[in-house]
Amino acid sequence: MKALGVPYKGSKAKLAKKIIDSLPPAEYFVDLFAGGCAVTHAAMLSQKYKRFIINDIDGRGTDVFYRAVRGERIPTEWVSRDEFHERKMTDSFTAVIWSFGNDMDTYIYGAKTESAKHAIHIAITENDYTECEDLNIAVKHCDLPMNKLFERRMAITSSIFESNNSLPMHTKQVAQALERVERIQAIQQLQESDALRRLEPIQQLDYSKVEIPSNSIVYCDIPYRDTNTGGYQPIDYESFYDWCERQKSPVFISEHEMPDERFKVYKSWQTHQTSSGKGKINIVTENLYIPKAQG
Numbered sequence: 001m002k003a004l005g006v007p008y009k010g011s012k013a014k015l016a017k018k019i020i021d022s023l024p025p026a027e028y029f030v031d032l033f034a035g036g037c038a039v040t041h042a043a044m045l046s047q048k049y050k051r052f053i054i055n056d057i058d059g060r061g062t063d064v065f066y067r068a069v070r071g072e073r074i075p076t077e078w079v080s081r082d083e084f085h086e087r088k089m090t091d092s093f094t095a096v097i098w099s100f101g102n103d104m105d106t107y108i109y110g111a112k113t114e115s116a117k118h119a120i121h122i123a124i125t126e127n128d129y130t131e132c133e134d135l136n137i138a139v140k141h142c143d144l145p146m147n148k149l150f151e152r153r154m155a156i157t158s159s160i161f162e163s164n165n166s167l168p169m170h171t172k173q174v175a176q177a178l179e180r181v182e183r184i185q186a187i188q189q190l191q192e193s194d195a196l197r198r199l200e201p202i203q204q205l206d207y208s209k210v211e212i213p214s215n216s217i218v219y220c221d222i223p224y225r226d227t228n229t230g231g232y233q234p235i236d237y238e239s240f241y242d243w244c245e246r247q248k249s250p251v252f253i254s255e256h257e258m259p260d261e262r263f264k265v266y267k268s269w270q271t272h273q274t275s276s277g278k279g280k281i282n283i284v285t286e287n288l289y290i291p292k293a294q295g
Helices: 016-022 038-046 060-069 081-087 092-097 114-126 130-134 149-163 176-193 237-246
Strands: 026-031 049-054 216-220 251-255 263-274 281-291
Touching: 016 038, 016 263, 026 038, 038 049, 038 176, 049 060, 060 092, 060 176, 081 092, 092 176, 114 130, 114 149, 114 176, 149 176
Parallel strands: 026 049, 026 216, 216 251
Antiparallel strands: 251 281, 263 281
């Protein structure tokens, strides 16, 4: 199955289908901390829900998702380091596509390799090989049409791997930004399922301010306690726990741990997680919780 949602730090893309398969059907699916909308994407494909409410207080990942569902063109033009820092807070596409580790804050490429990556990027997207020649990067010219982005990326990057044994591996791995463009383009297939008509206007509110209709399932992928919350303001977890227990609609929360006296595990999955910068793979338990008062 293709990756779900927008590329996003902390995305539940690998677990999204399992999460949705475990949830009961309802009229509304409410995603209160939607991030890159991977779980909402899986919910739309599941046909278990008729309407969708998406909220995220940052709003850049949800904005990209909504614009992709709406069928907007996904930009493939190169974004420089300076342009990224100028636009990352105001241009959602720039923040999502051109950030390192999908953190929407740090530029995707290192300064030492930026010129080589720019040369290969424009070879793929503009059929311009001048900078590759200037940098002595051997690449076979590609005759595929410009609208065949995936095929052009695969052909040109393959020729680079085959013809440039002296290039460092991190320089050869040149097209991360375009891979993200392709992933976002895949979201546009939702247009065929009438998803836009069923999607309520995107909200960018504190979770407690979102109105929950009757006959809803509420999903919360909160920033995990004792982890870096990134661009989010620290959450008052006790207030969040209180809010969950007050809800009339069923609430499902993704977390590693929650207070045993108030919440119970509804579902658990073992996932593999790579340690940042170390390459070590750890086995992590991802839990889906419900308030005990909920049943």
